[in-house]
Amino acid sequence: MIPSDDIDRVLGYALPYIQQHVTQQREQQSKRTPFILALTGLQGSGKTTWTSGLVRLLNDKYNLRTINVSLDDFYLPHDDLVQLRESNPGNKLLQMRGQPGTHDTALARDFLDSLPPPAEDLPSEILIPAFDKSQFHGEGDRIPRTNWQRVHISSTSGIDVLVLEGWCVGFQPLDEATIERKWQEARHQPVEEDAGLSTRTLRDHPLSSVLQINENLKTYCDLFLGPRHLDFLLHLDTDDLANVYRWRLQQEHALHRTKNEGMTDDEVVAFVKGYMPAYELYLDSVRAGIFNSLSVEEQARKGQLRVILDRKRRIVDVVMYR
Numbered sequence: 001m002i003p004s005d006d007i008d009r010v011l012g013y014a015l016p017y018i019q020q021h022v023t024q025q026r027e028q029q030s031k032r033t034p035f036i037l038a039l040t041g042l043q044g045s046g047k048t049t050w051t052s053g054l055v056r057l058l059n060d061k062y063n064l065r066t067i068n069v070s071l072d073d074f075y076l077p078h079d080d081l082v083q084l085r086e087s088n089p090g091n092k093l094l095q096m097r098g099q100p101g102t103h104d105t106a107l108a109r110d111f112l113d114s115l116p117p118p119a120e121d122l123p124s125e126i127l128i129p130a131f132d133k134s135q136f137h138g139e140g141d142r143i144p145r146t147n148w149q150r151v152h153i154s155s156t157s158g159i160d161v162l163v164l165e166g167w168c169v170g171f172q173p174l175d176e177a178t179i180e181r182k183w184q185e186a187r188h189q190p191v192e193e194d195a196g197l198s199t200r201t202l203r204d205h206p207l208s209s210v211l212q213i214n215e216n217l218k219t220y221c222d223l224f225l226g227p228r229h230l231d232f233l234l235h236l237d238t239d240d241l242a243n244v245y246r247w248r249l250q251q252e253h254a255l256h257r258t259k260n261e262g263m264t265d266d267e268v269v270a271f272v273k274g275y276m277p278a279y280e281l282y283l284d285s286v287r288a289g290i291f292n293s294l295s296v297e298e299q300a301r302k303g304q305l306r307v308i309l310d311r312k313r314r315i316v317d318v319v320m321y322r
Contacts (some may be wrong), residue, residue, distance in 0.1 A: 002046055006315055007053035008061075010307055014232045014322055015062070017303045021231060022064060022160045031116040034159040036229065040169040040286065041236030043275055044247025046313055050236065051165045064160040067151055071166025072190035073129045074108045078141035091209040096139060096274055100168065101216035108224050126151040126159070136261075167275065169225060170233050170290050171282040173218040176211065182281055183207050196269060199241040201276040210277060217282075227291050233304040235286060241279060243270050243311050289321045 018035050025032040037054065041047040051068050058066040075097050076084065084102065088094045094101055108131060118124050128149040135141035153159060174182075186202035202210065220226075238244070248268050255262035263271065291302045304321040 002049050002053065002313065004053055004057075007050060009055055010234065010305065010318065011054060011057055011317075013305045013318070014234065014303060017301070018058075018064065020287050021301075024311075025160075031094045031119060032158045033116050036095045036231045037161055037163045038169045038230045038238070038304070039163060039165040039231060040171075040281070041165075041167065042238060042241075042244045042247070042249055043167055043272055044244055045236040045309060046247075047165050047167070047236065050234075051163050054163050055098060058163075058188060060159050065158070066161040066163065067126070067128065067159055068163035069111065069128055071103065071108075071132070071164070071169060071184060073131050074103045074105075074111075075140060075142065076102055076104050078136050078139060080104075081139065087299045088194045088212075090206070091212060092205060093209055093213055093274065093277065096271075098167070098275055099213050099216070099278065100171075100220050101213060103220070105219060105223050112224055112229075115159055115162060117153045117155050119155065123152060123154050126153060158159060164230070168217070168278060168282070170230070171217060171278065172226070172285050172290060172293075173221060174281065174285070176214075179211055179214055179281065183210055186280065197242045197245045198273065199276060200280070201273050202280045204273075205277055210281070213278070214281070227294055227302070228288060229296070231302055232291075233286075233290055235304065235306045236309060237287070237306050238309050239307050239316060240311065241283075243309070244276070244279070246311060247313070248272050291321070 014037060018037065021035040025034075039047055039051055040055070041050070048070075051070075055066050055068050058064045075081070081097055081102060085095045093099045096102075109128060111127075114126050127145065128151065130143040130148055131140055132143050133140040151159070181203055186200060189200050189203070221229075245268070248271065249265060252262040252265075252268050287306065289304055291299050291304060294302070305321040306321070307315055308317040308319070310316045
């Protein structure tokens, strides 16, 4: 369990940016847009717990109307996921949900476009998509639209903050030459002593597969996930990338104890390995700061925080980007 005091302390870094944005939005006459607080984190780092804590604090302690959505909620419906993997048999990265290319980008863009309240004082509502990962033996399927959460808004009662959570939120596409260089370097790395918890999986995939994922990520960033679309990035990181395996194994073991269901250890390791190539490609640029490509004026309105967690998910360091 993550102490609520830790979440509140971390939120304190983002709060001045949020309050400045909300104040400016309330003063202007045009449509109000919510502050996009992006939360990115490694598999098993506790993104769901952090998201719940942030939403609760922003609503209850700071009186800021806040909602949240996960990138997972924008996964393609099951039939489309099946079609995607069958049409890309040579790309192992697209054989399960998770990677860029397995989400409905049009749905994500439509959702974000629905957030500003109507200009006139007419009631409206936001529908928050949802995805059920338990369907089809764990492959998952989109929950019917009639069962999505509904949030009512108006010109005088809009959304102040949206917490957008996802494992690849903040990842930025690389140019083809950089992708190929990283891929070539990975192919010549020595074999790890503990290959079971490998953090060097990029070499296990053809270059064409990696380039396809990178192109999909570019589309995501152009439409809704790039730096210009986000206001603050909270990054849950670690001092040891192999912790991703350990955290996910802990989660599955807990699931077995409480519900007598979940993946086997081998299935967990295979699952995490499906995400590891993206960490190898994109974590360096996230750690360097995702807003560096923007103008000085734009950078001044945005912020980024890196929260470094140890094996037990305890905070060992906090790095604020200026």
